[in-house]
Amino acid sequence: MRLPSIDDIIAAHKRIKPFIHRTPVMSSHLLNDMFGCELFFKCENFQKVGAFKFRGATNAVLSLTDDQKKLGVVTHSSGNHAAALAKAAKMNGVNANIVMPETAPVVKKNAVQGFGAKITFCKPTLQAREETTRMIMDQTGATLVHPYDNFNVICGQGTAALELTDEVKDLQIIIAPIGGGGLMSGTSTTIKGLKKDIQVIGAEPFNANDAYRSFYSGSIVPSDNPKTVCDGLLTSLSNLTFAIIRGNVDSILTAREETIIECMLLIWERMKIIVEPSSATVLAIVRENPGLFRNKRVGLIISGGNVDFRKLPF
């Protein structure tokens, strides 16, 4: 199992740069005062398709051989990766097949359909997704671009942290959410490859704390139908992301649902930007552990901004 290096991430950044947005890093005096530290939000909600996932999907599509491009790509995703792969494929003239749970938010279904990808719906279980995906691969010869258990996807996700550390000097801590671990794998590879002394913290909802339990027990604990408002953090680590995270991440902290919702509302109200619940976990970690962050310079990866406005948690 080959793990990505900082050089792989730098190469990915060079490859995808013409296709992605260099997203802004935002700050808020109000939130800095409230939390007693300096917070730097890397706003991937402003990325194309509204999520960091476009980085990894673009890197995966651009890394296909010409023969692979002709046969198309396939993936299963709860939403953001689906839209990201659909758009990245379309921009490169590649067919995309998306396996999506029936329960995915309408806004995410619409986004995928808008990019001309073919959607196949399945039950909202990991098993159903994987079986349906396998069937499509057999039928079409399409290449699987897994949402996180994929070397090229992870390298793409790591480029957000690359831009953040390029723009904000002297960061002391960086926090990113953990679902399947793709963003955290890329982020931690970037940070430990560039500046070992920056602390890398993973943020997880307490109600979906499989990565936390995996990290501290030493073996992968599967996610078991978790009940959380963070619809982007329902998935389990893979062997690849677990190996990277074990090697690079300093700690994983969990936050309560109430804190996540409170922090989502805080970001909306104070910063006037739309972030999805999964993104608010990073601020919720700071909220629940003020002593760890006091007077520190803290980078926060805001993963996305795709929200169903008719189902707000507040």
Add this chain to the structure above:
Amino acid sequence: MRLPSIDDIIAAHKRIKPFIHRTPVMSSHLLNDMFGCELFFKCENFQKVGAFKFRGATNAVLSLTDDQKKLGVVTHSSGNHAAALAKAAKMNGVNANIVMPETAPVVKKNAVQGFGAKITFCKPTLQAREETTRMIMDQTGATLVHPYDNFNVICGQGTAALELTDEVKDLQIIIAPIGGGGLMSGTSTTIKGLKKDIQVIGAEPFNANDAYRSFYSGSIVPSDNPKTVCDGLLTSLSNLTFAIIRGNVDSILTAREETIIECMLLIWERMKIIVEPSSATVLAIVRENPGLFRNKRVGLIISGGNVDFRKLPF
């Protein structure tokens, strides 16, 4: 009646620059494609207190004499100007008295109280506001900083357009919302003082079209308890703002409530930024009049982002 000139606005900008945010100008390929023109959003939702009003209030407070500063300031406002004056006063050690309608959104009341201003509630009519304000002036000697019928306030509001035209060259049209006309007065003074060939358009809800009717009839038509989702655009023009708008504005267009709400949602969904309904009127004008804007470079002043998330119109 002295009308402001471009020199007054440039002087105001120099005065307030250390206190305000230079807000970003944002674009969206998706919206450009959808509307067939190039849209440049001047994002005053990212201004301090979440609205352009902080520019005018700051200029008014900084223009007080030392004796006036000791006696404090007073205003009546449906919300954003209240928070703006409260914060501008606090930053300069000046007492602020705010007269506010009982019906103002909770988020706006909280903001004003957070800045330590004294709130006096009144009935939600112009008459009640003005009488209560007069009473406070008599009791305290405080200087009235009217939300828009004020030379210094108007000069401050005009600085948003100054930054926009500095950053985006070759604009052909600029659109700003009209409530009492302070933003439009400042914006149009800036544009006609700098670049006469840029077309200046005022945006109003059809359901609160008093400025439209005033502009085309030639005398001020008062706003009569209008029913619109745009809680920032309920007020009537004053003699001062009407004189400036008649002299500088090329046309006033109105948009339907459904279009305003649709455009507010479009901005939230596609741009991932929070704008209040009043701000969405500018995009609604483009939506309802595509022929006027096709292939043009259009500047849009996004007035603010203070929204009560528990009372969304969609």
